[in-house]
Amino acid sequence: MIKVGESTKYDNYGRISCIGEIAELLNLEKGLDHVGFYVDNGEIIVRKHTKSYMGLDFEYNEIRDRIIAYEGAHIDDTVPIDMDPDEIEKLAYAQYLKDKNDRKEQICSKSKKEQ
Numbered sequence: 555m556i557k558v559g560e561s562t563k564y565d566n567y568g569r570i571s572c573i574g575e576i577a578e579l580l581n582l583e584k585g586l587d588h589v590g591f592y593v594d595n596g597e598i599i600v601r602k603h604t605k606s607y608m609g610l611d612f613e614y615n616e617i618r619d620r621i622i623a624y625e626g627a628h629i630d631d632t633v634p635i636d637m638d639p640d641e642i643e644k645l646a647y648a649q650y651l652k653d654k655n656d657r658k659e660q661i662c663s664k665s666k667k668e669q
Contacts, residue, residue, distance in 0.1 A: 556625045576600070579621055581613075 558579070562571040572582065572589070580589070580602040592599040604613040 556628045558624075579624060580617055581620075 558575045559573045562573075564570055576582075580587075580600075582589070582602060588603045590601050590603055592601065602613075602617060604611050604617070
């Protein structure tokens with residue numbers, strides 16, 4: 555899985571903005587295109603609504619090819635190949651717990667400011 559970027563924060567109206575990289579990969583035009591949100595096997599999928607021509611979806615195929623090319627160009631090689639998988643998991647889990655705690659503290663701090 556390749557990280558494309560960070561979205562804007564979830565706003566007071568229950569919305570998130572589409573980041574430029576995703577809009578470019580999906581070839582989105584402001585005010586013209588629509589996207590759908592799907593759940594599949596524990597993952598959230600975002601797809602541009604495209605048109606089928608006699609059962610063939612050429613735009614979907616173009617988008618898919620563009621995404622595959624992007625993925626290939628941005629392979630994440632941050633994990634050393636020679637590192638023990640158990641050690642990777644241990645370090646990653648420790649970072650996860652730290653981030654989870656930091657997020658909890660931010661939420662509590664925000665709640666106190668709003669009171």
